Amino acid sequence: MNHTVGRADGLAQTLALRIDQRLLLPGARLPSVREAARLHGLSPSTVVAAYDRLQAQGLVEARAQRGFFVRETRPAGNTPARSAARATAAAGPAPFDSLTLIRSLLRSEQQDSPAHGTLPLSWLDATPLRQALRAVLAPGQDALLLRYADPAGDPELRAVLAARLAEIGVHANADQLLTTVGATQALDLIAHSLAQPGDAVLVDEPGWPIEYARLTQAGLRLLPVARGPQGPDLAHMAQLIQQHRPRLYVTVSVLHNPTGHCLNLAQAHEVVRLCESGDTLIVEDDTYAAFAPAHSPRLAALDGLRRTLYVSGFAKILGAGLRVGYVAGAPALIARLTERKLVHELCSSAVLERALAHLLTRGGLRKQAERLQVRLQAARNRCARLAEQHGFEFAAPPQGLFGWLNTGVDSEQLAQALHPSGWASAPERLFSPSRRSGPHLRVNFASAQDARYWQALAKARDALR
Template sequence: MPALDAPLALSPTSSAGPALAQAPLALSRGAGTTLAEQLAQQLAERIRQRLLAPGARLPSVREAARRQGVSPATVVAAYDQLLAQGLVEARRQRGFFVRGAQGGAGPGAAVPVAGSVAAGGPGAGGSAPLDAAGLIRSMFHGRNDLPAPGLGTLPADWLDLPLLQAAVRKVLAQGDAALSYGHPSGDPRLREALAVKMAECGVRANPAQIVTANGATHALDIIARALLQPGDAVLVDDPGWTVEFARLTQLGMRLLPVPRGLDGPDLAVMATLAREHRPKLYVTVSVLHNPTGNSLSLGAAHQVLKLAEAHDFRVVEDDTYAHLAPAHLPRLTALDGLQRTLYVSGFAKILTPNWRVGYLAAPPALVDRLVDVKMLGGLTTPSLLEQAVAHCLEQGSLRRHAERVVQRLDAARPRAVRLAEAHGCRFVTPPAGLFGWVDTGEDTERLALRLHDAGWLTAPGHLFHATRRASTLMRINFATSQEARFWAAFDGARG
């Protein structure tokens, strides 16, 4: 049978429709749904995205069974479900064809977020952290002192509290930053320091192009509210960050998932989606991607920018993990010079999650619009914390702290890898950065529920897909996955 959760492959010599119809899909015998239901669901997703165009012929039952490694009866059951949904039609002695109109479930319909509250996934309103909001609630309200392998940040004992205390004391001693509103665009001192910091990664922006925010997530929200209207299509990495999927869906956007590979997005799928849907944005984590840890290659970055120009969409580059990554890795914004791109980053992943200081850099023509949206949503700027971050940048204390964290992470990563592999997990992508993307061989939604009951926060694979699907994958945080007792609990939750 095809590999579990295998990436969808496109034939470079075929049109997108036939290639997608024939490629093996990600079916899992260990999932909580039948193979027929999984096959029907994934074909329906491709039809709604117009990756299978109206009029396209599906493979014959026998051919689909051979390609998917399943029985013909499974394929018949899947095609029957697509017929019942009105997505395909059967033509006597010719086979099954994608219907030309799918009504409310058609290509223009919003794509539901996997596991989101809006989509009514498991965990919505429940206790298990199986959706975006539930995962965040669990991070904020830990049940005990157990390490959290599903955590999205560094553990507290990796952070430098004296550094933070010294920076705040210095700012308070210098003036009245805590007593008045800050500058709407952000503290001028911080924006000057950020321009210098960004230049180290090849991103050239003057301080007037930089707007601060209450964290990188807020910066992404400002961009979406300023540049998008409900119903607009947005390209996103798949797998990708569940909070971004949920946030965009809540704003009424249509998500267009692009499979993420070792070097970056699947360019053939991106081209098809761009041609069919005319997206307004592509939102991506190009360096130390969450959850795979991959980084964009230079060649892929160049091709993404060519597609953005050809199809007239902007690229939002979320460089949240910049402090953990080598400065030489390709940034889309550096190649583009902030013409069609916008750059986002923050300090939650390196200083402390509690200091909500993020920022964006944009083309000059967009800055006033972005500042207006920021002011309407948050009024002004927290100058005290912004000047404290500026102090950390100016004095080099943040750089030295980041170097220590990277050294510690480099030591933790192989230990976590050895433990994961010793307990039957396989890394789908080469381990890098903060996160590992592992195949457990079992439905990780079920595993997450069992482990949650035992007090362990994990991040099952279905959270990282824009449309809900069963998954045997799991994201682990290398900094919090080094304890043998977690892996013992992991073994106990299996089967």
């Protein structure tokens, strides 16, 4: 009897930990009693006892004929299970919801996780950037250290960026460019400067959860547009624009995160047309531009930056320590963004921006991008083989950094099953503003080279089936 009680307490504490870490999100359905018994090697009665403990602590609720669900609002206080969860939280794999995902991005030990959003550290080379920093900090360059920078950004960098944008068909001059502390700040400036609390904003579903969090914290209403391997649901977008007159459409047009899809020319034209009909500003996030196929159409190029704000950065290709991003758009819109940057930040780093300009003008970034493209292509090929060997398939032909893997089972339950073996996963529910679950996982090709990951994934899937 005591043995059974101990096992029930252990399962309850494990699940409480996952709830406290937000690996199990509010509204998530726990595995059925039979499924949980099989997954954890326990008797059904032990699982029932564990679920009863969680319900008594207010962490889950029972719904008639449907099962047990994580409560939408977790109670205040310090229950024994939650105390144990906090005490052991640091030992478990990183949770993946919008806010805890941000924290996980700052944990270097998570860099090689298949759920992560960047290249592994071992793939990156800091030598070119180190050389560029030495060059701009040479004697005679003290002003870069001692004076405030231009609020709009380093003039040399903006000139270089304008030339790079012209290569992809986006034509901008200096007063149409604003540098920022990474692409993240550019997107934040847009959310707070060009929309008012209560405004509607179109977003892709699935899409980037940190962007959902950013827009929600700005008081904006999210209107999800279904986005699949074949692109956005244009008919649904037209309906939402007509009914809600959204202020913004925030999208990743090239190498969409998480599906890897790129808009074709016809789709891009239609998106521009629909947004123009509804007086909707397009926010084109091109964070993964360095990995993009050649000649990928950009919305900003088709629109001529009239109603499109183009956002990009360099953290994904040069390293997260280089917090330099930028936004290009119509002069009037850029002026409004510059005012907010001036009030909140004064300026960004003149040293980092000048070093980046130095690196770009000498071709260092281009060479690094070419090397990484070759390596990433090999990683995609290996992941495609491993997926096929273990009975999985990607929703679209692999390209870019991410693949949208169809597992054939509920991906959130699959992530829960993988958790004890130490593999963090990024299930479909994470990328859904409507918190909808599904069979897909986002897989980082560069960090999913270990065959043991695919073996564990297949084993967990088979157990769920």
